[in-house]
């Protein structure tokens with residue numbers, strides 16, 4: 287094996303065909319060697335399979351982008367949600383522990399009930415209101431209880447990016463096809479571009495190897511591992527997000543059928559799963575750990591439109 291190959295970081299990317307995983311694939315630094323794992327060959331609910339594949343791959347890092355992400359579907363298929371989102375991460379934690387890998391796991395703002403009116407910190411108590419939120423919280427707990435020390439649980443919100451079903455593409459489609467859009471205005475959060483989150487993942491992984499964190503503190507190793515909140519900067523309602531998308535389309539001269547966009551209340555657009563009314567994150571812990579700046583969602587939306595085909 288050549289020397290530069292020896293120094294590559296072997297990253298097992300779980301849920302490799304998903305939207306966030308696409309950004310991880312395209313933004314992985316050159317010193318990473320990616321092994322792509324997804325259904326049907328790799329099912330993270332199958333513990334024996336997870337352990338045997340990881341035994342072959344021997345990853346330095348496992349990044350879990352896999353999840354059952356259909357929030358309303360989780361209400362009727364809670365058993366599947368609990369298996370994929372709740373149990374699966376525990377299998378990955380067990381494999382990471384056995385083979386000495388660092389686990390990066392992605393979680394969600396839906397673990398919170400949304401009753402706060404200031405940004406949620408990592409110390410705030412989760413209180414999920416939906417089957418999806420409950421299953422994702424169980425996934426976090428499975429990692430915390432596994433005894434694995436080297437892990438990052440990164441909670442994020444309102445993800446959109448290339449190659450996925452996402453809110454931006456839905457609004458673009460509806461604005462082209464319909465006279466009127468009616469969008470929920472009483473749920474507030476932070477839209478997050480998948481590329482921004484992928485950069486945050488690699489930023490946190492860099493800390494893993496950073497000498498600053500190898501120093502002992504009061505007899506205990508000071509490590510960067512733990513739970514982090516990451517979303518793009520700023521906040522808005524879904525209505526304000528949709529307005530920004532439509533404003534971009536109009537500036538770009540895109541022909542639209544849409545004549546009006548109206549704010550509505552959540553109860554006027556009932557869905558099976560309860561969403562948090564407010565789910566803005568404090569990014570202080572992430573910023574202090576990495577020294578990185580967090581892009582504003584409005585800037586990132588423009589970046590998305592520049593790069594989308």
Ligand SMILES: NC(=O)c1ccc[n+]([C@@H]2O[C@H](COP(=O)([O-])OP(=O)(O)OC[C@H]3O[C@@H](n4cnc5c(N)ncnc54)[C@H](OP(=O)(O)O)[C@@H]3O)[C@@H](O)[C@H]2O)c1
Pocket residue numbers: 300301302303304305306307323324325328329330331350351352353354355370374392393394395422442443444445446450
């Ligand atoms: N999207 C959001 O707005 C949002 C917000 C906050 C947090 N998150 C979290 O961010 C992460 C990435 O989300 P995303 O939107 O990129 O997800 P996504 O596009 O739905 O991708 C998930 C991937 O996981 C795969 N998968 C599902 N079940 C699996 C299993 N049992 N074993 C292995 N792979 C499996 C899926 O395959 P199939 O397509 O074949 O099922 C898909 O390729 C998830 O943890 C999600 O909970 C998402």
